Amino acid sequence: MTAQQDTLSRTGTAPDLDYDAIVIGAGLSGMYQLIRLRELGMRARVFEAGSGVGGTWYWNRYPGARFDSESYSYGYSFSKELLEEWDWSEHFAPQPETLRYCNYVADKFDLRRDIQFHSRVAAAHWQEATRSWTVTLEDGARHTARYLITAIGVLSTPTLPRFEGIEAFRGQSFHTARWPHEPVDFAGKRVAVIGTGATGVQTIQEVAKTAGHLTVFQRTPNWCAPLHNRPITEEEQARIKDSYPEIFRRCQETFSCFMHTPDPRGTFEVSKEEREAFYEQLYASPGFGIWVGNFKDMLTDRAANKEISDFVANKIRQRVKDPKVAEMLIPKNHGFGTRRVPLETRYYEVYNQPNVLLVDSKATPIRRITPTGIETSDAHYDFDIIIYATGFDALTGAFDRIDIRGEDGLTLKEKWAGGAQTLVGMLVEDFPNLFMLLGPHTALGNIPRSIEYNVDWVTGLIRHMRAQGLTRAEARPEGVTAWTEHVKKVGAGLLTNEVDSWMTGVNTNVEGKQTRTIARYSGSAPEYRAWCDAVAAQGYRELTLA
Numbered sequence: 001m002t003a004q005q006d007t008l009s010r011t012g013t014a015p016d017l018d019y020d021a022i023v024i025g026a027g028l029s030g031m032y033q034l035i036r037l038r039e040l041g042m043r044a045r046v047f048e049a050g051s052g053v054g055g056t057w058y059w060n061r062y063p064g065a066r067f068d069s070e071s072y073s074y075g076y077s078f079s080k081e082l083l084e085e086w087d088w089s090e091h092f093a094p095q096p097e098t099l100r101y102c103n104y105v106a107d108k109f110d111l112r113r114d115i116q117f118h119s120r121v122a123a124a125h126w127q128e129a130t131r132s133w134t135v136t137l138e139d140g141a142r143h144t145a146r147y148l149i150t151a152i153g154v155l156s157t158p159t160l161p162r163f164e165g166i167e168a169f170r171g172q173s174f175h176t177a178r179w180p181h182e183p184v185d186f187a188g189k190r191v192a193v194i195g196t197g198a199t200g201v202q203t204i205q206e207v208a209k210t211a212g213h214l215t216v217f218q219r220t221p222n223w224c225a226p227l228h229n230r231p232i233t234e235e236e237q238a239r240i241k242d243s244y245p246e247i248f249r250r251c252q253e254t255f256s257c258f259m260h261t262p263d264p265r266g267t268f269e270v271s272k273e274e275r276e277a278f279y280e281q282l283y284a285s286p287g288f289g290i291w292v293g294n295f296k297d298m299l300t301d302r303a304a305n306k307e308i309s310d311f312v313a314n315k316i317r318q319r320v321k322d323p324k325v326a327e328m329l330i331p332k333n334h335g336f337g338t339r340r341v342p343l344e345t346r347y348y349e350v351y352n353q354p355n356v357l358l359v360d361s362k363a364t365p366i367r368r369i370t371p372t373g374i375e376t377s378d379a380h381y382d383f384d385i386i387i388y389a390t391g392f393d394a395l396t397g398a399f400d401r402i403d404i405r406g407e408d409g410l411t412l413k414e415k416w417a418g419g420a421q422t423l424v425g426m427l428v429e430d431f432p433n434l435f436m437l438l439g440p441h442t443a444l445g446n447i448p449r450s451i452e453y454n455v456d457w458v459t460g461l462i463r464h465m466r467a468q469g470l471t472r473a474e475a476r477p478e479g480v481t482a483w484t485e486h487v488k489k490v491g492a493g494l495l496t497n498e499v500d501s502w503m504t505g506v507n508t509n510v511e512g513k514q515t516r517t518i519a520r521y522s523g524s525a526p527e528y529r530a531w532c533d534a535v536a537a538q539g540y541r542e543l544t545l546a
Contacts, residue, residue: 019045021462022135022145024124024402026115027055028102029151029437029451032076035109036459040466045145046111047137049120053111054102055153057095062176062387063184064202065095068227068343069446070287072240073259075101077248077452082108087237091286092229092343123403124148126432131471133433146471147462150399151437154444155502157397159509161194161390165369173386176203188212189384192374194366196222198342200389207387208350215381217361217374221329223312223336227343228286248449255524256445260293267295267304279311291341292445298337299495305335312336319348325358339501393510394502395440395519396420406431416440419505419517421484423475423542424532426454432474435461441487441521443528450525457532464536465545472546479535479542486531490523497522 021037023030026048037044050058057065067074071088086104089097106112123136133148158177160166166173174180176199191211193204196218208214232240240247247259254261267275275295282290290308297304313330320326329348350356364376373382393400396416404412407430415421415430422428425442426435435458436442443450465473491497497518500506505519521528535542 016130017132017144017146019043019143019145021045021147021149022047022133022143023149023151024121024135025055025151025153025156026050026053026106026111026117027058027151027153027156028076028448029153029455030055030115031102031105031109031111032078032451033149033151033437033455033458034111034114035078036455037462038114040459040463042462044114045143046115046151047119047121047135047143048115048117051117052099052103053106053115054099055151056156057098057102059156059177059179060199061095061099061179061181062174062199062203062389064204064206065176065199066090066202066229067092067098068198068288070259071232072244073247073251073257073446074448076105076448077244080244083244084241088232088240090229090231092227121402123405124434125403125405125409126407126434128407128432131433147433147435149435149437149458150439152398152402154438154447155392155394157393157401159390159393159397159507160388161366161509163366163369165371168371169369169373169386170371171373171384171386173388175388175390176200177392184385186211186385190373190382191215191385191387192217192381192383193387193389194361194374195389195391196220197389197391198222198340199391201342201344201347203387203389205345205347205350208353208356211355213355213357214350214353215357215359215374215383217359217366218328219361220333221331222339222342223309223331224342224344224347225283225290225312227345228284229345230286251446251449253526254292255526256292257443257449257525258288258292258446260287260289260291262292262296262298263294265295266297267301267307275307276311279308283312283315288341288343291337294337300493302335302495305338305495309336316348321352325351328358328360334499335495338495338499340503390509391502391507393507393513395505397507397510399436399439404431404434406434420519421480423479423483424457424528424535425483425521426458426532427473427475427543429475429477429480432472440519441483443521443523443525445525453529453532457536460536461540461543464540468545470545472544473540474544476542476544482542483531486523487521488518490521490527491518494522 020042021044023033023046026046030046071093120138122138125134132144132146135143158175186207187210190213192215194217251257316330317326364378367375400413420440422441425439437454505517507513
């Protein structure tokens with residue numbers, strides 16, 4: 001054992017380094033990881049690009065932003081005291097409330113003293129000689145640590161469309177994920193929203209309430225389903241708090257950690273009348289039940305998927321008065337649930353308003369942004385405000401924006417040039433002591449449930465290393481191969497993997513991301529946890545520890 005390793009074994013710290021661990025990002029992942037690192041007695045520093053905590057809920061302040069997981073299934077589960085103290089006001093909480101929750105957590109656990117705000121990480125380079133990472137901020141400041149933990153999010157890197165003239169527009173313009181902190185007034189204004197994904201849907205249904213005129217530019221329609229949100233009554237609040245153990249146990253058991261899980265029946269195991277009744281029940285129920293609580297074969301059997309797609313298409317036709325507009329809003333290139341399903345509140349009714357126009361930007365593409373508005377192939381539209389609801393460079397995008405270099409100067413972007421390869425979504429071969437929270441190929445679903453598991457697993461690995469006086473952990477190639485093959489196997493046969501979306505790594509606004517890859521883990525969360533638990537229980541033999 002080296003003198004340095006002996007010091008680490010005895011004290012739990014590496015005195016020649018600035019910190020024992022550096023965490024990138026102060027969202028839900030970064031805050032919880034900081035709490036766990038402190039419990040290990042480690043010197044930790046969190047670098048956060050924003051001016052406050054919250055991650056997703058700090059950056060996404062657009063009108064209508066809110067949960068589509070039940071609030072009480074979304075918050076942290078690790079602290080009984082926190083669960084008892086915090087009251088959610090709605091079944092699906094809005095962004096301002098969720099940001100207040102994040103700040104409440106930061107205050108309760110005194111997290112800010114170890115978080116450095118306004119600090120965007122530009123580079124992170126592995127130093128083999130010292131078994132440490134050197135992290136460089138955009139302002140040039142450098143910091144060193146034994147471990148580097150990324151808490152940078154799945155959907156955190158916004159992308160603008162590659163239109164000519166975006167900078168020339170003289171009115172107000174925003175990407176939804178970079179919304180200003182001060183209110184934006186739409187009253188009497190001519191507003192454009194570009195994009196009808198989950199963010200676009202939430203934005204459109206709110207902006208339409210006050211805008212003088214709203215024009216929606218839709219390239220690809222998405223299947224949407226009602227959210228059915230409402231306030232939580234005092235009686236419900238008491239029942240929820242009494243039921244937290246059961247709620248989180250349920251989340252542990254379900255396929256995607258939501259309150260809902262696939263029905264054990266196949267679509268055609270029941271009569272047409274029973275199917276229709278079941279679909280009606282799901283459509284009238286709150287949350288993601290119609291997506292993740294539907295018949296078990298909805299996302300694998302084409303005929304089964306057509307049944308639910310036809311059902312939802314008819315609902316759209318019933319809700320939108322103009323048949324031509326209704327047909328524009330019904331997807332023709334993918335079935336229900338094969339892309340992420342936005343949940344909405346009277347979204348389709350927006351298109352019945354006389355002050356709302358839907359433009360098919362596939363039929364009449366946007367050519368450029370002009371100083372006064374948007375020019376398409378057949379018209380020019382004048383606007384006061386343009387909103388870009390054009391999504392994110394998902395899953396690997398946030399990693400691509402940081403110059404991460406492992407052994408022998410290999411960049412992570414080079415490593416993943418042919419598609420991400422990981423060990424359980426948390427480690428990468430050739431990148432020692434780099435631990436990823438919600439990296440590619442981790443189980444997603446109800447995100448905070450995945451966060452808590454990933455953080456606890458990483459913390460367990462670090463605890464094991466400290467107990468053994470070890471200072472270096474790297475994924476073995478055979479472990480990466482086995483996990484990557486498993487990820488491919490559980491994704492085989494899924495209709496979702498036949499569709500271009502962020503879930504399959506496709507983004508037309510990002511160079512080099514026009515080809516589908518297996519970009520996410522498609523198996524069940526319990527199966528994912530069982531694999532990770534086995535890695536730990538078997539002494540981390542899929543890792544090289546030294």
